[in-house]
Amino acid sequence: MEFPLDLSGSAYRDVPFEEKERLLDEVKSDLRFQDVMYGCYECGICVAACPSARFYDFSPRVIAQAVAREDADLVYTLMNDSIWDCSQCFSCDRCPRANSPGGLITIMREVAVNNALQTARKALEGYERIIYKIMSTGTQVSPDMLQPDAFPDWGTHVHEIADNLEIWRRALPPETLHTTETGWSIDDKTIIELYLIWHMTGVMDMIKGVDEGLFMILVDVMEERLEEAGYDVEFE
């Protein structure tokens, strides 16, 4: 995020070392950890394959190395200032040590979200509408998002789609794709099942930590639909 990336840790000197260790332990205790981190040769092969390393002051080697050495100070700095630059492409899965730095970063991001770190809140700024869409409709992007103000860098073509959206969506043979608010039509029963999954797996707690406002909006939508379907579910 910052250029150049400050790895000195000076920005986080006031954070107690025990807190940094606690977060590192949370990363290490994730069930996926053993599949993504074996150690690190510090060979840099992951960096050579990494798209984000070409454009940011970002290095999967530094991240893997810090975790392999259990350097809680450095891991804390990286968790705050670096991990959100990753593109999650998994090009780094070619690691000769059989690590997945990208998979490690997925876990570190989740720990950042679970602990409501400021970095997670900041990284997700502007992203709320997408989380809202996926959690409430079960599809991530929708045709009606193709509006010129949302995609100014895609040019006049987006104007044309926005102007013709309703007709162009009906000018599609597969019946499930006619909708403009979701990628395809989804059964009510399916959406209810999705909400129950969010409820049973604690996802809403994660949202609450990073975006209380979004949490409230989602809870309203979900509780109402669940109640209509005969479920007495509370997310708080």
Add this chain to the structure above:
Amino acid sequence: MSDFIPLDVINGGARGRKFEWDTARAPTEDYHDAVLQLEKEGEWEVQRVPEPYIEVNTRYGRVKRIPIERTWHHKSCGQCGHIPGYSTSIYWLNRKLGLDYLDPKDQTSCTAWNYYASATSNPAAQASVAMRNFAAAAETDYFPIIHCGTSFGHYKEVRHELIHHHELRRKVRDVLSRLGKKLVMPEEIVHYSEWVHVMRHRFAELQTIDMSHITATVHPACHYHKLEAEDAIYDPEIYGAQRTAVITGTLQAIGVNVADYSSWYDCCGFGFRHILVSRDFSRSFAVQRKIEVMKEEVNPDVTVTHDTGCVTTLDQSQFAGQAHDRKVGIPVMSDSQMAALAMGAHPYKVLQLHWHNTNNKPFLEKLGIDQAQKWAEFEAACDKLKSGEKKYLTWEDADA
């Protein structure tokens, strides 16, 4: 056109080296064994690939079964929202061959775009979403076929996690049982481009548009061939099995000249959160590391890929590149769209190319297609929708 690396160099090189499989040397476990063992132990049911199927090899020579029909189409949130011709072409190909398939409404997205972008999820939620969709497919007795590269890769990750972590299995089984669903793992997790790949010779038999004067580059989707990498199709006859065989095999079957380029392994720049909130990265990477490299080294007529995010990023990013006088201007399509086009599908009613950004008219004209005429036909069809004469474009209209 500049010289580009001919495929036979990769296929064996000057020494005529020939790649041969040796499954005994595979560095990874065979997921088939684990999936079937867990079935024996009563941990889950396994939905078998319906017959008839076609067997292909994956990265280390293991055999993967790809169903021909009775497929349950797991759609992709990006493709259906922004490039609907991607999936419409898949269905059109099925219909053209008279194959039985199901386009379900009892399907959510895999939600992995959000998982990789925002991390506001966790393994239990992701596995529950995947297994809910798989259970829904099994209930219909149709076999899941996954349209999106990320859904495909992520579901393979989920399979790996469920195989190796019994506590996760228990948790997900509990979630599913509360939804009234069983834990069902498909015998294979199949990407649509694998189906296109195994059907490619049948498409070629029905080809009506000559493509032998067309040069294409291929972008294999990261989440297709890098995530759980052993479960992607390879073929010694295609790049000497040093690249995945999907897309390239299909293009070669319909006569397209496929050209290699030096940044083939690079991602498209999608980045999950980047395409939404750090778009400068996506634009720059797509233009500078992919499109410009293809343009300089190959100057192809088209570039072909097999994932939602890749089509979108490679295509849409070229607008900004053009504004900055970069070397851009390569139409982007999926392998399903290319196969359908070769078989005479309508470029707008079926391929829905008006949703794509980069100018594809010269490409259509090069194929001998009267682009202006085709667009007029599409507009006439839209006029009927506007006047209320018809509510939707039907498959019959699409082929009229």
